[in-house]
Amino acid sequence: xxxxxxxxxxxxxxxxxxxxINCSYSVGIxxxxxLQQHPGGGIxxxxxxxxxxxxxxxxxxxxxxxxxxxxxxxxxSHPRDSAVYICAVTGNQFYFGTGTSLTVIP
Amino acid sequence: DAGVxxxxxxxxxxxxxEVTLRCKPISGHNSLFWYRQTMMRGxxxxxxxxxxxxxxxxxxxxxxxxxxxxxxxxxxxxxxxSEPRDSAVYFCASSLQGGNQPQHxxxxxxxxxx
Numbered sequence: 001x002x003x004x005x006x007x008x009x010x011x012x013x014x015x016x017x018x019x020x021i022n023c024s025y026s027v028g029i030x031x032x033x034x035l036q037q038h039p040g041g042g043i044x045x046x047x048x049x050x051x052x053x054x055x056x057x058x059x060x061x062x063x064x065x066x067x068x069x070x071x072x073x074x075x076x077s078h079p080r081d082s083a084v085y086i087c088a089v090t091g092n093q094f095y096f097g098t099g100t101s102l103t104v105i106p
Numbered sequence: 107d108a109g110v111x112x113x114x115x116x117x118x119x120x121x122x123x124e125v126t127l128r129c130k131p132i133s134g135h136n137s138l139f140w141y142r143q144t145m146m147r148g149x150x151x152x153x154x155x156x157x158x159x160x161x162x163x164x165x166x167x168x169x170x171x172x173x174x175x176x177x178x179x180x181x182x183x184x185x186x187x188s189e190p191r192d193s194a195v196y197f198c199a200s201s202l203q204g205g206n207q208p209q210h211x212x213x214x215x216x217x218x219x220x
Contacts, residue, residue, distance in 0.1 A: 031206040043211040094151040
């Protein structure tokens with residue numbers, strides 16, 4: 001069993017759609033990270049959360065500590081949002097989800 | 107500001123050779139992380155340092171792998187001897203103290219062992 005599970009694994013959306021990517025974890029954590037990896041391979045840290053909600057532009061990340069669940073939302077999706085989104089948690093150890101591959105079609 | 111700088115960007119070498127990957131973290135960051143990414147296993151943490159001291163190396167696959175951080179501005183990840191299964195993209199990242207701070211990633215080193 002993976003300590004971090006993401007869903008869906010793959011997602012295709014039309015430009016402008018609202019997108020949600022989910023992350024569930026089974027271990028105690030001190031922080032949860034959302035990472036974005038573009039087709040070129042570079043990795044960017046989008047959010048680091050330990051509670052509540054954060055917003056940056058069209059991206060919103062939420063976390064529910066009691067339910068051990070986090071969501072990443074993208075409003076008004078755009079083709080440039082096409083990337084792999086990775087959920088990672090830090091506690092006693094680091095655990096990574098396998099990623100959600102998002103394709104936004106114009 | 108310069109981000110995390112990794113070198114080389116690409117490395118192709120024959121199995122059995124020693125490989126050294128280099129990383130320069132962002133100035134002022136106290137924590138440095140080495141990751142490996144493969145299609146099969148995704149992103150894995152190999153080792154991380156706080157204030158130049160290795161804190162958790164449980165992700166280092168075996169004795170062929172070693173990492174050092176001689177000072178706050180430089181780290182190396184060495185594989186000796188290299189094997190084809192070591193082929194992967196190796197990322198270095200840095201952050202302010204600990205794993206509970208946003209991490210800044212380098213562009214990665216794409217390693218191919220023939």
